[in-house]
Amino acid sequence: MDTEQLITFEQVVREGSFSRAARTLNLSQPTMSTRIQALEEEIGGPLFVRGGRKVTLTERGESFLPYARRALEVLHEGREVAQLTQEGQRGRITIGTIESYSTGFLAATIANFHRSHPEVEIFVRTGHSNQIEHMLYDGVVKLGLISWPFLNPDLTEIVRFREPLVFVAPPGHPLTQQQTVTAEDIHLLARPLLIVHHSFILHDILARIYPHPERTMELPAQTACELLRQGVGAAFIARTVIARDLAAGHVVELQVRDIPASYLECALVRLARNQLAHTATNAFVTTLADQAGTMCIHPARNEK
Incomplete structure (x- = not known):
């Protein structure tokens, strides 16, 4: 069974005539007959009632028709998806x-x-x-x-x-009373310091500032952002992660004088x-x- 046989079968049903279907598909009558006969052999019996001016389906043909049409629809959809995939749209x-x-x-x-x-x-x-x-x-x-x-x-x-890491704190936090802060300021005032998982590159510096783990919280970035919105703590965090909160005024960016820029x-x-x-x-x-x-x-x- 192949696509051409299914197309021929469905077109004969649609036209109600072998000759009209042949003209629509631009096929010779012998080619039409060969395709239908091959399909009938595979299905196991006649699909059409021959004779009369209009071609009609046998019971076998009627039961097979919806599956043939479904197969053709799936093949058509497959071709469309393949084309869209090639174009980068699927x-x-x-x-x-x-x-x-x-x-x-x-x-x-x-x-x-x-x-x-x-x-x-x-x-x-x-x-x-x-x-x-x-x-x-x-x-x-x-x-x-x-x-x-x-x-x-x-x-x-x-x-x-x-991507640069920035140091931020909520508005009204003691650290925001000055435009620039030092590591000592962070040690004294940023309690807790929110250590975001991606700030591991500052590990040695943060360990010196906060030798006591109980004064810190180690958190995923999203959790740290939510705590900052709630007015809790201060953090070194990737700029794009906190960008919306900076723009909305939920946090304030602070310059740290004695800690080198980190990325x-x-x-x-x-x-x-x-x-x-x-x-x-x-x-x-x-x-x-x-x-x-x-x-x-x-x-x-x-x-x-």
């Missing part, structure tokens, strides 16, 4: 990311990408860098947003980002053995790099 993007990276520019990227590619499915999984590597190996995700630098030789860097670096990676042949995935990578703007320090490239 498909599936799977990405694993560290939880603290899932907000900020990644969330903004997904929103922008969805507006231009509404039919593309996007699945995001969160975990630590080593968990994301396992997701890549297991095929759960095709892309990973992990901490940089990474040591795994099986991973290929697609694009890298460098969060992450990389979008794939398994080296897997090429990004999917057009939608390449479009997503480009959108991610565009959204990151000046934070992008290793430009994205389309991969064939």
Whole structure:
């Protein structure tokens, strides 16, 4: 059974005539007969009642017709989806990311990408860098947003980002009484200091400021943001994660005189053995790099 046989069968039913169906399909009468006979042999009996001016279906033909039409509809939909996928308008993007990276520019990227590619499915999984590597190996995700630098030789860097960490506190917090603060000010007044998971790059400095763990809270980025909105604590946090709260006045950015500027670096990676042949995935990578703007320090490239 093939598509041409199903098309011929359905057209004969639609026209009610072998000759009219042959003209519509631009086929010779022998070709029409050959296709219908081959289909009837596979189905196991006649599909049409021969004779009379109008062709009618046998009971076998009537029972087979809805399935033939459904098969043709599915094939048509499949061709459309394949074409849209080739054009980058359909498909599936799977990405694993560290939880603290899932907000900020990644969330903004997904929103922008969805507006231009509404039919593309996007699945995001969160975990630590080593968990994301396992997701890549297991095929759960095709892309990973992990901490940089990474040591795994099986991973290929697609694009890298460098984002500044900022020190923030809620309005009215004692630290906000001055425009610049020192590590000593933070030690005395930022109780508790909210240590966001991605601020590990400040670990040594924070350990000197806060040698006593009971004066700190170690939290995911989203939890830290909510506590700051509630007026609790102060934190070093990635700028894009806290950008909306800064704009809304929920927190105030403070300059720290004696702590060097620090940056969060992450990389979008794939398994080296897997090429990004999917057009939608390449479009997503480009959108991610565009959204990151000046934070992008290793430009994205389309991969064939």
